[in-house]
Amino acid sequence: MRNVKFFGSIPATRSKFGSHYGEKIFELEGELYREWTPWRSKLSAMLMKNYKVEFLGNEKILYLGAASGTTVSHLADIVDEGFIYAVEYSAKPFKKLLELAKNRQNIIPIFGDASKPWEYSGIVEKVDLLYQDISQRNQVEILKMNSDFFLKKKGRILMMVKAKSVDSTLESSEVFSKVLEELYKKFFILSTDTLEPYHKDHIFVYGVKD
Template sequence: MKSSKLQGIYEQRKGRRRVLLTRNITPGKTVYDEKLIREGKIEYREWNPRKSKLAAFLMKGGNQVGIKEGYTVLYLGAAYGTTASHISDIVGNGGFVFALDFAPRVMRDLLFVCEERKNMAPLFFDANKPDEYKNKIARPVDVVYMDVAQKNQAEIFLKNVEMFLKPGGFCLLAVKARSIDVTKKPGVIFKEIRRKLEEKLIIVDYKTLEPFEMDHAMFVCKRRC
């Protein structure tokens, strides 16, 4: 077990396979049947890149995410809490994750995850309407992470970044090209998203997520100070 270049993220080699892990803040408990690995008194959770776009981004060589111990993160589109739970591990008990989703089918599972993790709170709101939840979140946050499969993904992202993110803070956008326009090639969609983001933010990293997620990309940006 060794620390990666990114704070709070660990690596292990299993033959030729590289495995990502986070330190489990709820020892003995899993979120999505991930493997638990104990080393001394510390327990780690395997981070599956086929079930987490952030892990896929890291496996593709992403080297900046801006998420650190003690940080507050606004997670838009938390779904079942898979990736949000690993972010919860990274920020630790001194940090906090606001996990927002609007799909009734996922809220039950997300609620269970948040009940086990005292540094997570579920928010049942539409990410396209930040005015409705602005008073539920301690502002500004250190990081905004968004994985919302909507046609106007970039606009939703920028709206939330402007309202919640601290100057100089990191923000990450997972883009699903087919949710924006099924008639265009994903590469064309990603270029259009890049242009929109560059008008407001500094793009510090970008990766497509194949073979873990088809027609997806991750943009890592910083808000200008």
């Protein structure tokens, strides 16, 4: 993946910025790298499991469920010539996300509810990648809505799903099958897998808008 190197078995992103959440900083040939552990970020967990998500570096990304910006900060290192609209609706993590965005030109923080995309449609333009990590019961519906509003044709989706958040009464495998069944109707799925052993009871789904 662009701007990513492995230090031993752990990935790190090349960065002009310091530590955001206490992650270690490595130096290699005069450049700084921020440790990106798979236990803190589901995208890093995908990388550890050898799944490829390619970036040119100039992508526009809409990120739903940015929290305090752990994964957003690494994505911002990766798309250093693009930018990320980072949506979060909880005030506490949003405060930390704002601090991150103060130092970085390519993060646009949006204090908003991902289930109401029309409320930020005046700010967000068409994007190349829609990333969603919101642990919500209706997260497929929310993904589809945001895709209709903002995702370019042939744009990509990357969705993180926690079974218990979608339906705590069903077996995880049943929840994942239902989610995938819905997604297949609208997207071409490139890859999907569990995020074990880094994130229990989670899958990722990576696809393209048909």
